[in-house]
Amino acid sequence: MSGRGKGPLAGVKVLDLTSVLMGPYATQIFADLGADVIKVESPHGDTTRYIPPGPDHSRGAMFLNVNRGKRSIVIDLKQPSGRDTLLRMAADADVFIHSMRSSAMGRLGLDYAALAEANPRIIYANLYGFSRNGPYRDYPAYDDIVQAASGIVDLQAKLSNGQPTYTATVIADKVAGLTGAYSVIAALYAREKTGRGQEIEVPMFETLVSFTMVEHLCGSLFVPPQGPPEYPRATSEARRPYKTLDGHIGVMIYNDRHWQNFFDALGNPEWSKDPMYVSMRTRSQNIGQVLAKVAEVLETRSTEDWVELFRKAQIPATAIASLTDLLHDPHLDQTGFWDERDTPMGTIRFPGIPTSFSDTPGAIGDPGPALAGDSAAVLHDCGFTDEEIRDLIASGAVQQDESAA
Template identity: 85%
Template sequence: MSGKGKGPLAGVRVLDLTSVLMGPYATQIFADLGADVIKVESPSGDTTRFIPPGPDASRGAMFLNVNRGKRSIVLDLKQGEARAALLKMAESADVFIHSMRSSAIGRLGLDYAALKAVNPKIIYANLYGFARSGPYRDYPAYDDIVQAASGIVDLQARLSGGEPTYAATVIADKVAGLTGAYSVIAALYAREKTGIGQEIEVPMFETLVSFAMVEHLCGSLFVPPQGPPEYPRATSEARRPYRTADGYIGVMIYNDKHWRAFFDALGNPKWSQNPMFASMRSRTQNIGTVLAKVAEVIETRTTEDWVELFRQAHIPATAIKSLTDLLDDPHLVETGFWQERETLEGTLRFPGIPTTFSETPGAIGDPGPALGGESLDVLREAGFSAEEIADLQARGAVRTAA
């Protein structure tokens, strides 16, 4: 294996045919952890390139961040010469990952069988909307669509007066991207033990249904069901940040120890003796009433007063922070989470790698690359001669940065 970077995945080479956010987020993780990620783009480029803001119209802020540490090669895969070039590159790659529908990657002649024929040890990962074994296989899918299909939107409606809403973050893309990342890494580990490559399928829909059902399957785990698929604490209308005397606070009085500490801090008022507060089971069965009582109490003191009380009682609590607040959050500043880099795009502030490794730490790479910025380097490394590269350029099969 060859590659660049440092980290636990140093030496792993990834051919990345993903676009938008799900796949690029997975491969951003690979790049952060040291893999050599070669972003294979069409002549028009990843659509995320063009989402503002940013001084370069072809590299907006989201693209610069989620494609950091990668190299870009432009191949027009509708041309046979470009397909042949990609297959040659695959001979020395460890991972091939794409985010096209199964029918689309098949039309390009780049399914698992084609890649396995040139490299039996390759890890081939499909990241797309719906599993190819079901009737939704060819439906287009983006984050909003999968949120709606997977139950997330319906769950959000429970907290917004019945009005369906999307989560205010692209949760489907990112959960599926994380799932793709750990799946590929697991397959690489298996290959190190067995010497055998394999194909992976990570469908967004199934991934998000699994994600939602971790807590919400509840009584429907049993056949016949002992209750609906819903975790009452999470969907209670009373489950929301509590209003204080001067603002809001996030509080999680969860286990029996927390509740005893909470009541002790309040002087064990008479209402705290109600049996519904006695155990996890009774609190869950009366969750709406329980949380409504907490809300009533929280409104009697200021946010600062409550934060101090909960800290002393070792009850999880925090003031409500905005994303702007996080840019100067004292904990994130002290841990070095934010990393500033001087680049051709100016000074950029990247969110750091959230995981740490004592012996093989990763590193934030350069901002997302120019379209085709490393086309020539990648081809040379794959063994193409100057004449072969010139021929590919003349045919329009490969393109370089303007």
């Protein structure tokens, strides 16, 4: 099964020189939405290939998921014929996306100028750690590094008794990947109007600072500042899943209507008449006390009782789900979120495409490809003759998985 040609990006060809997670997540979205994503790998392959578990040591679970629906070609870009091959492939490509530092792409002779000469309509996307216009440009960056640099780790410390911690998901990679995806799609739309390609830069550091500061810039939006860059509600020690008689519950009593419904459900106790509960402003100014009182009240009943009460009161609330719970969640089951199928890698369960399109629905493709598994087919599709393909493979400029030959 392949998702190519099934979705709003059907007909779009993407040359994908990304690795690890940030770039591959962006191009997974392209593949899910119908684009032909050609994963251009070095002879060593994407390092994420080798992260277990998985029955094939060169295709672990994360790789199989985030590279689904793509084709793999191995090109040695350090060889002049390898570089020439890629530039020839770019002649009819729509998107060229990479996750190497700008200086490395320059040394390979694969900067935007080189690709634009091969194809003036190409969208060229740089996804890397730090903008090339600042002093951090050559620093290596992974998710943990950018979490630390962007303020995320410091914010986490406020919820962890002062101990700096990372989030339990690779938030920097994925937020930057999503930003890369929408940026490329926006550039494709602009090209439809102007006929011109362009270069895009998506640096992880700047992307995560922007993401973090949506709420946390707070009083420092103003010059001079009217307060520190921190959104107090998000960093309050009392902001956490609430303990109940028999477990924990997630509750968001947010707007004025929620609060009045909450008080009504409790019988409007005397403490609810405190002026600090009157409005969003007064609650925000006393957020620590407000959340602490909620925590005290929620310890008096079971999770099931509270969920039932909050649902009747139209207050957002839920029991705490584990990742294992989600594998059998009744809502996800009914919506068909999980895509389970038999593959050469065994039976695989993919998380589904979270968005839907009434006219051009996407489709999840095959598990992440074998290293160099599609080299010959990709070159053939790009107009290379059989003789040219044989010569490139014989020279080592291109590699082909023998089992796919």
